[in-house]
Amino acid sequence: MKFSLNFIKEFLEVKMPAQDLVEALTMSGMEVENLEKSGNDWVFDIEVTSNRYDWLSLLGIAREVAVCLGKKLDIKYPKVVKEPVLLGRKIVIEDSNDCIFYVGRVIRGLNISASPLWLKQRVINCGINSINSVVDVTNYCMLKWGNPLHAFDYDKLKGDIFVRRAKKNEEFIGIDGKERILSKDNLVIADAEKVIALAGVIGAKNSEVDETTKNIFLEAALFLPLSIRRSRRSVGLDTESSYRFERMVNPQYLEFASEQAANLIKELSGGVFFGYKEAGKNPTIKPKRIMINFSSLSDYLGLACSASAVRQILERLGFKTESISKETAVFLAPLFRFDIQREVDIYEEFSRIYGFDKIPSSLPAIKPKVKEPNSYEFKKEVRRLLVSMGLNEAVTFSIESEEELTGLGYENLIKIANPLRKKENVMRPSLCQGLLKTIKYNLNRSQSNVSFFEIANIYTKLKSGFEETSQIGIAYSQGFNDFFFLKGLVNRLLDYFDIVEYEFKPESAKNMSNSLSIVVGGQSIGCLGKIDRQVKKDLGIKEDLFFSQINLQLLMKARGIKKYQPFSNYPAVCRDISIALRKDKKFADVEKIIVKKSKDYFSSLEILDRYQGQDLEKNYQAFTLRIFYQLPERTLTSDEIDSLHLMIRDQLNAQDGIQIR
Amino acid sequence: MEEKLRILEEEFKADLSQSKTQEELDALKVKYLGRKSKLNDLFSLIPALSREEKSIFGKNLNILKNKISQKLDQSSNSEERQEELIDLTYPAKPMANGYQHILSHVTEQICSVFEGLGFSVVEGGEIEDEWHNFSALNIPAEHPSRDVFDTFYMELKEKDKGKYLLRSHTSPTQIRVMSSLTPPVAVISPGRVYRPDEVDATHSFMFNQVEGFAVDEDINFSHLKGALLHFARSFFASSVNLRFRPHFFPFTEPSAEVDVSCVICGGKKNNSVNQRCSVCKGKGWVEVLGCGMIHPNVLEACGINSRKYKGFAFGMGIERLTMLKYGINDIRLFYDNDQRFLKQFQV
Structure with missing residues (x-):
């Protein structure tokens, strides 16, 4: 996600040079992958890990910057106006599992043009193209609060607004001009006649806002992350809007985003607020209560953590201290942090801001285990x-x-x-x-x-x-x-x-x-x-x-076991023998006879040469074999070996297909 | 008796001074040391002597014999005695041994560092199921890493632990070990992992990882830092440092990505485009691994009491570490198995 330093400065004063801020953010967990100069602004490109949906808004990023710098944020929440109520049109949510809450604001009598320079720079430096004074405002407010908005051309909508599943093979042409065939996997926004948006992903061409648009219907909603994910995947799209919905958007800021967008649009493009309509219910979020024990925290990190140090850091992060003693404390997680669920989440928050580099390095004493063959x-x-x-x-x-x-x-x-x-x-x-x-x-x-x-x-x-x-x-x-x-x-x-x-x-x-x-x-x-x-x-x-x-x-x-084998200290005696073997016979046949007949005298054998020559009978091949005889308990006499060897020769010669040469 | 020895010696000296050729020397050898030599005649006198004389005369006789033999040898001037000179500048003969693959060598290096700390090596299977590869690791059902774009799935009939897949990391071994053994455990587990990435200079659909973890009552984050620092200094160089950056992984909390001070430029920061180090891009640090304290949800999924036990875990890419250490710039070289590549790493 890209953000610009000037945008951050809408929330707090930053005096630290951009390069130093890169280092500070990276070391507290917001990894800055790239830093670029853009005019008088700096563009940061950060990696947003999947637990930190709140970093998909400038507000969330500014909070992190404030924690790093030890400063307080200056957030101006707009006053939410829900009147007059929009008459004559209903908003119908068919399945509240897909969409919990939907808000529409209608503004009439607009004169849409190009955006002023400051607005253009805001969206462009955050990686979004500048379109016009309405679309840029919706994007600006999405960037600021984290809640995606969409503006429809109000005059192109017919009848009531529906949040429903697409029908099988329903056609859809997005504002990117591409035609897509939808299925039940797609959640859509429709009017009485047609699909006007792939909910939370992209608007339809048929109701797009352009420079001739006079009246708009401004949508803000809470869609189920899973529905958006399935829907955008089934059509192979990934947009700024779906990116945020998939990860979760904060219900708290939905009305602020919508209200501020309406106000800014009126300010930049003229027009009057014509009516407000909502469907479903904006959920109220309760802060997560978590009790921690400081000695457990110290044991977990291998670092002595005092109650006051922990409290100070957690409060900087937006936690509230419900109660605290030397041993334990109960903290309330900030409402913008749905990822804080149990003690370890607090351990992490404390340690990353305290600084991993301040935790000492030591070696664990690994207990011995029985070593098995592996x-x-x-x-x-x-x-x-x-x-x-x-x-x-x-x-x-x-x-x-x-x-x-x-x-x-x-x-x-x-x-x-x-x-x-x-x-x-x-x-x-x-x-x-x-x-x-x-x-x-x-x-x-x-x-x-x-x-x-x-x-x-x-x-x-x-x-x-x-x-x-x-x-x-x-x-x-x-x-x-x-x-x-x-x-x-x-x-x-x-x-x-x-x-x-x-x-x-x-x-x-x-x-x-x-x-x-x-x-x-x-x-x-x-x-x-x-x-x-x-x-x-x-x-x-x-x-x-x-x-x-x-x-x-x-x-x-x-695998066997290595064990000492006694060997004979008496010399081995060898005798050579030349054999011609018919090709249908195997060497193994010869070997078997030698081993069997020489009994205990046999030590080993070795091929001296192999031969296939003209002086051999057809279908025969010859080789010379050296046989080693040895006994473990005494020296062999040449007489006994000669007679043994002769007997083996005879035995071999008697076999069909074996000739002694 | 002594006199006889002295005379014989004088005679020999006189004869030796007269002998020039090898033939003459050979003749002398026969004359003085042969079977019918004067020396032998003297030896035959020994049995007739008294016991005392025997010992002295015998000893002196032997000394003389050795002296004559030595003198004859020294005077021999034949070519046999001259060492022939060999041209030692001819090329050496090639040795018959083969070469271990650099990836298995690095794997062994990594494992042995941790074995030295008391870790045991355990290997795991490559075809895994969803439960071991994701769910037990606290990776939610709809997490992007479960996408078909990030994990290879098998056409095998599904059983109770979800679809079969090719493990996308070595962490399933952590689950298998922790589910089957009771703590304390300290294990290091190397192996192949798979992800549907198109092959290019830095990506491959198959690569190798090492997973390490330790679980006991008193394991803490400081141990994680120490064990990894010990590893980095053993593996890269004793002078390197590590930097732990907070990060997010579903299976650890707190989680960190770890950078090593650049082994190429020594960690000098340099932002000038022309001079900056190509390995660390002038940042002075290179990311080498991910780690953290094992998330209690993961311990609990393995039936371990997370109130009682804590653990740390880390995972690193072997190809990445190897490329960094040996300056290899293309991951494909590992799987081409060109002998000219393999031979460079004689280990």
Whole structure:
């Protein structure tokens, strides 16, 4: 909200330089976002927080300025005249929930022209265009008192005035010239024939005041904030008037605003007061009574607050002291502050004026709590580990495109009801797309050696409700490494968390025909594999891509306990073996036999090389394996290893599809 | 016996002075230290000696052996002994480690400051309901932040806690923790939040926040100020100051917005357009977070007796703090994940 310093000076003398006032207001809670010079005036632009509807009037702002400067306001309330009563026209409020009180004043015989300079400056410096000597006055009074007013061309109104809901598909052309189709969401002002205003939002073209207007009907009213909000939203409008009604206007000043406007219009455009009419009831407001305890206040702020200091500040703010002792006091909230409801509101009022900067800084003594394993700590560990293995951490969006994901075969997506764009309209069911796109982004920028991981949530719709789970996603291109690096990486991750019993089960996964499921305790906790050609093609990536996703919660649950394992001090003995394997056989078949047959002697094995050459039978591939044998309790003799190794060779050779070379 | 040792030593010295080439030196080694050397002959005499002599003679014999061996080594002039010089100016090999994302690093930094004060870290879900995201936080039913322009709503069947939505701040975690634990509690909670903002240099529809709160019988506003000042000085620099400006949030009372003295220009006020700091716009202060004492309505919504317990809470944007600390001028850089960007923050 913009206001001008000269306007404020209608209420009190301000000697403080504008820049200093900016600082003072900002530090007491009225944040000045901008200060600009305009002729001999200063224009302040303040942020009005939603609790301070009273700052939408110059009166309210002047009160705050007065508090800051420690001065008193000089408010001249006009004498309200309600006679003569307007005859021949009724004001009908159809639903008093929408409008509690409505006032009309008719002035006849006007000679409307441009406004005098002082009035023009007042409205322009508060961010409103100057129109003419009537409209400017309504705006001036709205700015001053906070109550929006509207002037209709009285000669264009037919019959009685109605405050009612719009009919379905009722047409409306506002003074902005735009046509709108109304609905029951819109509260309107109508005469016997037509809609003459979108209540509290904007007037209609059909009854607009212009320079030819002679007689006006001046409206002031109390509309329900919610009605105005719904109405203006349904037509996509936000006006000075709706802005105020939505937040609340003060009933106390409605008659002052209307009366002063009528008087000023007569003064500037001639004319005589022709009649007054009202409908509904202007509510009487009772001050809120709040009792506070000074020691509670002191405990709340961490500052010793004396009764006299509190009283002095609250009275500056317009509170009345009903009773006061050293320990407690009862204060009456000012009638212009509907936001003051309970003790804490008084604590805030006192502290902001006293000055937050005068409250000392100290550290709380946090009481120790039992520390439970949490996902945050676990994520930290995973992050360290993956970074140490050469992966870069990515942060990608959790919102993706339904079309794209459905194309990849994902189901049960959680849709966003109000997406910003169609390509960002569902919660992602996997970390895959985000990581692959990140790889693509980097490959396209001539970055080779691209490897990423991300720790984030994925979301799935369930039969009843939904599921949101934390996942670890890992993806890289062949420029970084191959599939077996990924397998080693997952091994390392499981080892790190002391998960001993696990296996990799071949099982196709989303986007991957070549993939393994990571099974711990009979449950799959994730997968790893090579991204399918088609998926790569759709993304426009040529390089091979590898991806793994592991459920973080399940991994955390499977975590084992670190414990010392005795190791053998006796040397391990190794023997090499070259094997040709038919392609329908798996390495795991070979491994299984070796492990089983070498029993307790088996320590580990290692691939020395893999070979696919012309000297091999068709459909065979070869590799050289090094097997390590070791016993915990003694040194092995070469004789016993030779015979064991020979037996294993024979066992392998006896298998269909396995040849010892 | 000693005499034999002396003579042998003299002989060796004479021989050594005559030997020039490596071959000659090698020959000397065989002659004096080899299996059939004179020295070895002397060693074979030891068993026949008396106990006392054994010890002295053995010791001296060993000293001589070492002396000869050392002298031979020193005289050896072969190329093996010469260290070959390497061109050390070739480039270093790249290290194999990756890079943590700067956002997760900053999150960890923030959390660890508060962990040091005794706070625990708790994470919350991102799909929330209206009650946890708004109502329990004293945000009225018709508050603008509930608008479809300010909150993403989910197409999920509504349950008893209102519509499902993407949390628009991390505060729902505060509600969940306070509803499930009895005070005292002191929690810090980082995570992703979502708002339907068009993406530009300073906005994104997804960003990260950290929420912190402490509830106990004796928590007060002074603690809030102290905890945040401790944080700012740990996170930015020990010299920074904070400024608490009164503000309004439905869930705290009193509420404040907090400015940090500009980390770029050191908080010098300067209104001249040409010289003023681009980060604080010459104001000397930069807004970094919002905070306040937890509104009693919020405590009560969580079943906490607001007569007995008080609490403070604060929330801050991680991207904003990161941009400020590292001079990053475009929020989109965080989500592009360009390796050239990520690599700059080795942590």
